Amino acid sequence: MRSLPPSLAVLAGVVALSAAAAITTALAATAPSRDFLTEHPPGSVVRVNATVTGMPREYTGSPAPGEQEASRGVVVPLAVHAADGKAATAELTVFAAHPGWDGLRDGDTVNAVVNVTRTANPARLTARATSPPTGCDHGCRGARPGLLDTVRANLTRVSGRFGAVSAGLIPGMTVGDTSQLPEALAQSMKDTGLTHLTAVSGSNCTVVMTLTGYAALTLGAGRRLCVGIGLAALAGFVLLVGPDPSVLRAGVMGALGGAAMLSGRAGVSLNALCAAVTGLVLVQPPLAIDFGFILSVLATAGIVVSARPVTRVLASRIPTALAACIAVPLVAQLWCGPALLVLNPALPLYSLPANMAAAPLVPVVTVAGLLAVCVLLAGHLASPALSWLLPGVHDAAALAGWERAASLLVGAASVPARVIAWLADGFAALPGAQLPWPGGVPGIVILTAVTLLFLGILHGVDHRLRQAAPIAGTVDASSAPPPEPDAVWRVRARRLRVRRRALAMIASLAVVVLVVLGAVWWFRPAPAWESVVCDVGQGDAVLHRTGEHSAVLVDGGPDPRALRRCLDQAGITHLDAVIATHNHDDHVAGMEGLSDAVDVERVWYSTAGTELPRELAPLAEKAEQPAPGARLTAGPLTVEVLAPRVTPTATGGTPRAPVHSRVSSEDENNASLVLLITRTADQGTTTWLTAGDLEADGYRAATRLLPTAAAPHADVLKVSHHGARNGGTDIIRDSDPALAVISVGEGNSYGHPHPATVAALQETGAAVARTDLSGSLWIRKEGNQLVVSTR
Known part of the structure; x- marks a missing residue:
């Protein structure tokens, strides 16, 4: 029996060691949670002392049995230090219905009574809270907001002047604030795979870094300088959004994806991705079983490995900049598709076309929103100095001027934001928006095979496009045909021009008819009504x-x-x-x-x-x-x-x-x-x-x-x-x-x-x-x- 080649033996050893390391890490990471569940099984009521490890996020749950209305509240991540007076260590996600949880901030230390839910497992402990927390470091509710919180609130208020869609999407796509996102639009975005647009993910970071770098490249900067400018823009984005762990992970992944796009060296970027993932897992082992981290790694790997080949394939038909905007979400969605089945056992049928249609609009909203944030931030920093230099100008008046300037940028972002909402609602309303897919391992295997086949075709086309055309052949010794007279060429050219003009006129007439019919339909008057x-x-x-x-x-x-x-x-x-x-x-x-x-x-x-x-x-x-x-x-x-x-x-x-009481x-x-x-x-x-x-x-x-x-x-x-x-x-x-x-x-x-x-x-x-x-x-x-x- 022949022995395995050395390269395959090394690869098998690496895979085995990686699997052993993953299993060991998962067991070590979940040991505190398993101990917590042993002491406090699902269904038990526990008083915990904990530290808030992230900003509260709004949620809407399905109606409980016998209830007609959906539940609403906030999701708060906690790091538990003690449970029922005994030392304990566990990561707990609390679904809180009481409004007293809304004002918590990252880093607050709280005491709370929670009910451990029956869906809890060692990888992700969950609980529900119906009473407010106590003992907050910053007072929980009514704490004075920081500069970033104030700027976020200002951005939301300015966006609200352009409608509910703008108030929900622009802050969400800019700084991840989805507090004003209409519930119906949120569901449409979920059904069409566009939810990631309103989360501070690696794709958002990649867009910021890539567009900034390409802008510098267009102005004549070298590739190294472009990468440096892109990294600086990404660092500023992370600081504006807030350097919590999820944003930092997204920043690292986005930096790697952007570096791959700007440098054109996928191999080096893939090595950097492996090094970054290894380092992040070593520093924070629970990341190995965190779904957000896994999806971020998959999306970044897709960008590093497949974005440039797919961009080249698309660039053979459309402009390169547009091809890059389409390729990034396309490959990210393809690489993440099988993993997303674990979270949602249905396939968003129109996710790819929805993401591809929205891709050219996302940079406009993100960049315009970020510029508006910069204007608002500059206003808060400069207004005190302006009031000191001009005693007659009050802070409020100065801030109003900055807000008017920011509203111009938000207004520019509101147009593509409404188009994205229209796309989400339109694709979600199409039949079969959520395609049933086989659950469990068989469904994941089938989707993985389909994804690999599609990616293989795209990479194959790219490989064929990059190959030089063959020049081998035989020499024909016969005389070349005599050239055709100029009159013949002129007749042919005239006929071709006539055909092209006729086709252009027909196409233009069809577009005009469609536009007129659409305008008549859209602006048709309402019927008479009482x-x-x-x-x-x-x-x-x-x-x-x-x-x-x-x-x-x-x-x-x-x-x-x-x-x-x-x-x-x-x-x-x-x-x-x-x-x-x-x-x-x-x-x-x-x-x-x-x-x-x-x-x-x-x-x-x-x-x-x-x-x-x-x-x-x-x-x-x-x-x-x-x-x-x-x-x-x-x-x-x-x-x-x-x-x-x-x-x-x-x-x-x-x-x-308000008196917070429970009403059935x-x-x-x-x-x-x-x-x-x-x-x-x-x-x-x-x-x-x-x-x-x-x-x-x-x-x-x-x-x-x-x-x-x-x-x-x-x-x-x-x-x-x-x-x-x-x-x-x-x-x-x-x-x-x-x-x-x-x-x-x-x-x-x-x-x-x-x-x-x-x-x-x-x-x-x-x-x-x-x-x-x-x-x-x-x-x-x-x-x-x-x-x-x-x-």
């Missing part, structure tokens, strides 16, 4: 017209973008009243920043708790909780509150200071305002009955307040709770509507509307209109008939 049920997905938002550009808004849906779109389409610039039937995200989350978009005269709201909905906080002075019998008149519209009976939070409509989803639903809305016009009187998410039990309790112990007859019924079964059918039979409207999200996971609700509507003979089937519903009265139009 009320419009806005298509806001899985939520409620209804406008009742009071004037040419004014209306009363009942609820605001879950997505600010969808609500703004509905207001724009309806031409509404003034709201005589905003009514939040109850405090659930699918009814109030879309009102975030509403006062910045339109004028709001007054606010009515109801809740089972004691807090004004957070989204309405800027309108707190105009807010009140109406009692049964309260009336609101605006133009031809009258709104009367039928139920429930609540105690106002304070006299004069000013909400009390059922209680909050049954706190929904029951409204009778009457519109009197030339066509006659139209009545609406709307009750938010009122459930069957809540309706029976509410009718006790009514003289007839039943809901009044209404021409139009806004079906409660999106047609859910627990909304009951009594309100349908009592109101006996001619038209029932159901505001519900297409393909929602709740199964709304329930067949029993639809059957009850059919029994009463009511016409049914649904937003999931028809989009926004534009309703008006013509004679004695109600007409429902779609835009």
Whole structure:
């Protein structure tokens, strides 16, 4: 039997040693966590003393069994020092629902009571917290923000002037702040594999370093100087974002990826990557089993090994700069695909085209956002000196000037940011956005094989392109054909020019026709309407017209973008009243920043708790909780509150200071305002009955307040709770509507509307209109008939 070649023997030895080192490292890294689980098994309640090891990040969880609403809170990483008074060492990720965790900062030492979850494992301990932490070094909430925190807040505020998409994407793509990212957009980005754009990852760092280096190269700098300038820009980016461990890891990976692109020496960069990974794991062994680190290494390896070959292949058809922008996310996605299956057992079918389409836009948003951050930072540093030199200029006035300068850059970034949001929503709405894929090892093996085949084809094409064309052949001794006369060449050239001009005219005409048709479709006027049920997905938002550009808004849906779109389409610039039937995200989350978009005269709201909905906080002075019998008149519209009976939070409509209390989803639903809305016009009187998410039990309790112990007859019924079964059918039979409207999200996971609700509507003979089937519903009265139009 022949022995293995020395190179293969060395390779086998390296693989064996690496596997042994990985197993040993994993066991050593998880030993403290395994000891912690032995003392405190999943399900136990533990009082821990710990240090915060990162900034809190917002999360939204799936509804718990029996609950209708998703849970929200922050994720806080902790390094545990003691548990129940005994010394302990473990890394713990806490999902905290109490707002007292929001203000924690990296490095704070806290005491907290947590519930170890049953999904915990030695590689990643998780827990939940429902009570606030205590004993914070910096006071937890209300701590004075640092300069970076202030600049981030300023960037978010300036971005908010350009809409909810800009407020969520620009800070996210610039400094990793996704606190204002709309939930619907976040889900679309997850479904299309674009989530990494709003995380400070190696790809962001690579973009910063590569673009800066290529800019220097364009100006005539040598490659070494370009790499140095790129590294300096990357260092500044890391300092601006904040040098926590995740950003430092991303910076190291991004530096290696950028160096590979700028130097053109993939082999050297691959060696540097191996050295960096080895050094990082030796310094911080838990990184060996950290999924974020693994994905970062894979993405960087893809950039180092495959980015330049793929760029060369694409550059044979498109400009090199555009090819580089497409190649980087393409290879990163390909290399990370099999590992991502472990986290999500479904394949984002449109991830590659979505990333490729977004790739040219990402540098614009990132660079413009970073320049805006630099302007804001310079403003905070220079304003005190300016105020000292010019005593008449106050700090606030000076900062306002810097913010106006930054808003120009943010405005430039907002255009590609909206395009990225449009791409995410568009690709996510395509059929099969999440392609089912075999789970476990077989699925990973299959996807790995497909990925290797695709990468092999790309590298093969690059190899063939770099090979010199063969020049071997035989010599033909025969005479060459006589040259053709110039007249023949001129005729051929003239015919070719005519053909090209004809094709150009046809293509230009087709583009003009498409642009005109698109503009006509996009700017088509809204149908005539008296009320419009806005298509806001899985939520409620209804406008009742009071004037040419004014209306009363009942609820605001879950997505600010969808609500703004509905207001724009309806031409509404003034709201005589905003009514939040109850405090659930699918009814109030879309009102975030509403006062910045339109004028709001007054606010009515109801809740089972004691807090004004957070989204309405800027309108707190105009807010009140109406009692049964309260009336609101605006133009031809009258709104009367039928139920429930609540105690106002304070006299004069000013909400009390927030008192954080747990309110069940059922209680909050049954706190929904029951409204009778009457519109009197030339066509006659139209009545609406709307009750938010009122459930069957809540309706029976509410009718006790009514003289007839039943809901009044209404021409139009806004079906409660999106047609859910627990909304009951009594309100349908009592109101006996001619038209029932159901505001519900297409393909929602709740199964709304329930067949029993639809059957009850059919029994009463009511016409049914649904937003999931028809989009926004534009309703008006013509004679004695109600007409429902779609835009």
